[in-house]
Amino acid sequence: MSATKAKPKAGKATRRAGARRPPRLAPAEVEEMFARFKALNPKPTTELEFRTPYELLVAVTLSAQATDVGVNKATRRLFPVANTPRQIAALGVEGLKPYISTIGLYNTKAANVVAMAQQLIEKHGGEVPRDRAALEALPGVGRKTANVVLNTAFGEPTMAVDTHIFRVANRTGLAPGKNVRQVEDELLRTVPQAYLHDAHHWLILHGRYVCKARRPDCPHCPVRDLCRYPDKTPGEPAPPLA
Structure with a gap:
């Protein structure tokens, strides 16, 4: 009689690999997301200091x-x-x-x-x-x-995907991707043209100060109601924009 191998328990890596990605934001929700970012910060830019x-x-x-x-x-x-x-x-x-x-x-x-x-x-x-x-x-x-x-420097509508943008794009359902190039390509396809030039800065700042890696500040997130992240941190939601 042959022995039957015990089925291994699912570890963290297995659970992550098999975890279902959050559903993507609908086009109208993407439009609303960036409209809110723009209302809060009409002219975003890098926090690096430069003149040329x-x-x-x-x-x-x-x-x-x-x-x-x-x-x-x-x-x-x-x-x-x-x-x-x-x-x-x-x-x-x-x-x-x-x-x-x-x-x-x-x-x-x-x-x-x-x-x-x-x-x-x-x-x-x-x-x-x-x-x-x-x-x-x-x-x-x-x-x-x-x-x-x-x-x-030159005003081109490019998307520089760093760890903050990669996290926000995947966590919110804005532009899911397995690597930075996939996320870059998805963002270029997804972000409305009117917001594309500034989207890079809005997403970096959002990831740096609100949608943080270890503990996102969901109660003060301006797009909390749009975000698909299932494990939102508890707290009273921020009041809606006027």
């Missing part, structure tokens, strides 16, 4: 696995001394490090920022290109950084 496309490019490159607050502290010291590709290239890696040493991975970032400056000088006349392929060819620049620069 190059300063933004450097700041976003430094912000990987770092907070905007920490990057701003570093760039407030750096940019008065060097805020052009030629000035950064002249500093060199060892000259740049003291200005950004409070930021995580600063050794690698210093090497990338200096190499980026040199490539901008050699291939783009010291200017930040308004072209995705050219941006992504720069040292230390990936798709997300390129999307931020294209959107914030």
Whole structure:
């Protein structure tokens, strides 16, 4: 008589893998979501401090696995001394490090920022290109950084999906996806054209301050009634917008 293997108990990973995704928001609900975001914050922008496309490019490159607050502290010291590709290239890696040493991975970032400056000088006349392929060819620049620069510096309707946007898009049912590229593509298809330019900033700010990873602030969420997240934190809902 052959032994029958006991059926393994479902662990956390199994339950997560088999968990049903929340249903997607309907188009009218998506429209309402962004109308509320706009009413609360008509002109959202990045919390990184910058004055030129190059300063933004450097700041976003430094912000990987770092907070905007920490990057701003570093760039407030750096940019008065060097805020052009030629000035950064002249500093060199060892000259740049003291200005950004409070930021995580600063050794690698210093090497990338200096190499980026040199490539901008050699291939783009010291200017930040308004072209995705050219941006992504720069040292230390990936798709997300390129999307931020294209959107914030040049006004392109791009969607830079970070951990905050990925969480909000999946949790609310706005644009579910298994990876950041899927979520990016879904958002570009889902977000109404009238809101697309600013959607990136609204979603980041919402994820950073309201729809937080460990304990979302559902009672004060302006889109709580639209959100499909089944495990909302308890509390009295915020009053509706006037």
